[in-house]
Amino acid sequence: MRIIYSDIIFELFRHFSYQPYSIHIDHLSNTEIHELNYIEEDAKILFIGKTGYGKSSTLNSLIGKECFKTSNVESCTRVCEGARYQFPNQQGSLTLIDLPGVGESKQLDTEYTSLYESLLSEATVIVYLLRADQRDFAIDEQVFGSLFSANEIRKKLIIGVNGVDKIEPLNRRHPFVPTYEQHLNLDKKINEISSFFSIEREAIIAYSAMESWKTRDLLSLITQKVVALLSPKYNPEKRFEKRAKSGDRTAQYSLGLLYYFGDGVIQDYKNAFYWFECAAQKGHMEAQNYLGDMFANGQGISKDIYHAIYWYKNSANQGNPISQFNLGLIYMEGKQVSQNNLEAFQWFLKAAIQGEVAAQHNIGYFYQYGTCGKDIDYDQSINWYKKAAKENYSSSQNNLGYIYENEKKDYLQAFYWYKKAADQDHKNAQFNLGRLFEEGKGVLQSTFAAKTWYKKAARLGNKLAKEKLKEYQDERM
Ligand SMILES: Nc1nc2c(ncn2[C@@H]2O[C@H](COP(=O)(O)OP(=O)(O)OP(=O)(O)O)[C@@H](O)[C@H]2O)c(=O)[nH]1
Numbered sequence: 342m343r344i345i346y347s348d349i350i351f352e353l354f355r356h357f358s359y360q361p362y363s364i365h366i367d368h369l370s371n372t373e374i375h376e377l378n379y380i381e382e383d384a385k386i387l388f389i390g391k392t393g394y395g396k397s398s399t400l401n402s403l404i405g406k407e408c409f410k411t412s413n414v415e416s417c418t419r420v421c422e423g424a425r426y427q428f429p430n431q432q433g434s435l436t437l438i439d440l441p442g443v444g445e446s447k448q449l450d451t452e453y454t455s456l457y458e459s460l461l462s463e464a465t466v467i468v469y470l471l472r473a474d475q476r477d478f479a480i481d482e483q484v485f486g487s488l489f490s491a492n493e494i495r496k497k498l499i500i501g502v503n504g505v506d507k508i509e510p511l512n513r514r515h516p517f518v519p520t521y522e523q524h525l526n527l528d529k530k531i532n533e534i535s536s537f538f539s540i541e542r543e544a545i546i547a548y549s550a551m552e553s554w555k556t557r558d559l560l561s562l563i564t565q566k567v568v569a570l571l572s573p574k575y576n577p578e579k580r581f582e583k584r585a586k587s588g589d590r591t592a593q594y595s596l597g598l599l600y601y602f603g604d605g606v607i608q609d610y611k612n613a614f615y616w617f618e619c620a621a622q623k624g625h626m627e628a629q630n631y632l633g634d635m636f637a638n639g640q641g642i643s644k645d646i647y648h649a650i651y652w653y654k655n656s657a658n659q660g661n662p663i664s665q666f667n668l669g670l671i672y673m674e675g676k677q678v679s680q681n682n683l684e685a686f687q688w689f690l691k692a693a694i695q696g697e698v699a700a701q702h703n704i705g706y707f708y709q710y711g712t713c714g715k716d717i718d719y720d721q722s723i724n725w726y727k728k729a730a731k732e733n734y735s736s737s738q739n740n741l742g743y744i745y746e747n748e749k750k751d752y753l754q755a756f757y758w759y760k761k762a763a764d765q766d767h768k769n770a771q772f773n774l775g776r777l778f779e780e781g782k783g784v785l786q787s788t789f790a791a792k793t794w795y796k797k798a799a800r801l802g803n804k805l806a807k808e809k810l811k812e813y814q815d816e817r818m
């Protein structure tokens with residue numbers, strides 16, 4: 342079935358006829374086939390440009406058969422047709438798409454240009470055709486200006502300079518090989534095109550469809566671009582895109598993560614937000630937490646603490662300790678919602694029970710100071726701090742030291758915990774340890790050791806340690 346382009350322009354890619362031809366297999370190297378095999382989608386290669394420049398002829402040369410109608414007297418291609426090469430992985434394919442050419446009449450140009458426009462964003466690579474023997478770029482300049490100004494589109498662009506056999510001075514070698522003079526003129530032509538259209542030379546390829554000269558190189562260039570733009574090896578997002586688009590929430594979450602952290606892709610909060618939201622709506626617990634983060638921090642969406650709480654709660658109620666902790670923090674800090682220590686305590690407790698060390702510390706703190714609507718309870722406090730301290734959470738170790746020193750008067754224990762935190766560069770613990778040495782509590786008195794720890798703490802910015810050191814200096818004077 343052939344479909345006339347104007348019938349269903351927007352549905353074009355989904356509906357138009359792909360001929361069952363495959364690309365001339367000799368035109369692809371084993372390495373190229375191997376690289377293409379990683380791709381699990383259809384790479385669409387558009388051939389566009391002025392009528393009669395050899396779009397259909399180029400496709401015929403790449404396919405190795407006269408499948409597309411060509412003519413040297415009248416504009417020929419009136420419909421969109423394509424030839425598809427299915428990759429050995431049976432998942433992806435490469436489709437070469439022949440389109441009608443511009444330059445026939447003003448009215449058709451407007452029509453065809455809008456046809457091109459509607460296809461560009463879905464195209465993987467666009468091959469824009471020029472002729473080696475052409476001098477006038479007026480129409481091409483217009484088409485370029487209206488179609489290829491966006492960077493997104495330009496990175497898909499290849500300029501094919503067809504008809505190299507027609508470049509002056511003509512030669513009659515058979516098979517065709519350009520002469521030295523033709524090579525020189527071709528080189529000049531390519532430079533001219535490169536600067537006229539502001540396209541790097543690497544994206545320009547000269548060939549002759551008629552003589553099948555270097556059409557293989559054209560296919561190589563197309564393949565390289567397809568691989569660079571679609572292969573999951575170079576585009577990590579491609580690993581998940583297909584499944585994400587078909588509604589797989591795990592793939593949607595993974596895609597969200599890639600964009601959120603810019604992991605192998607350009608960091609893009611809008612995209613991250615989009616994919617996290619898709620996954621979160623489907624109940625993905627971790628995606629719900631990230632969505633909460635994005636609302637809380639105003640990433641990819643305007644800051645909205647109530648939406649943040651909504652998503653954190655969804656995630657927390659599914660048992661996510663990170664969301665439980667985040668909710669605890671929001672209510673404890675009371676910056677954007679009214680402070681509610683009781684609510685904070687309840688969320689922290691849920692997270693703490695699941696082993697979230699920062700939450701265990703906060704529960705310990707609430708019991709140490711009785712700031713959660715409950716009475717001070719040192720035994721409870723010690724119990725929670727110890728859980729976090731065993732995971733090397735230095736603030737809990739320091740607070741344990743403090744309770745043992747000041748409430749339990751167990752200086753050996755105090756020394757033990759301060760030392761653990763001090764060894765992890767906890768500056769307040771270093772100061773506290775210095776004090777124990779100075780006062781000989783839980784350890785033999787040692788001014789030297791006291792000074793050593795004060796110095797460490799002072800270096801990290803502990804003010805009390807600085808004052809202590811100053812006192813020592815003053816005593817000496
Ligand atoms: N000498 C020479 N002639 C070519 C070459 N490529 C195509 N032609 C001729 O140019 C004429 C037009 O080629 P087509 O392939 O029909 O051009 P098209 O771009 O598809 O044209 P439309 O379908 O009208 O847009 C045909 O007679 C081709 O034989 C080439 O490399 N060298």
Ligand SMILES: [Mg+2]
Nearest residue numbers: 396397417418
């Ligand atoms: Mg044609």
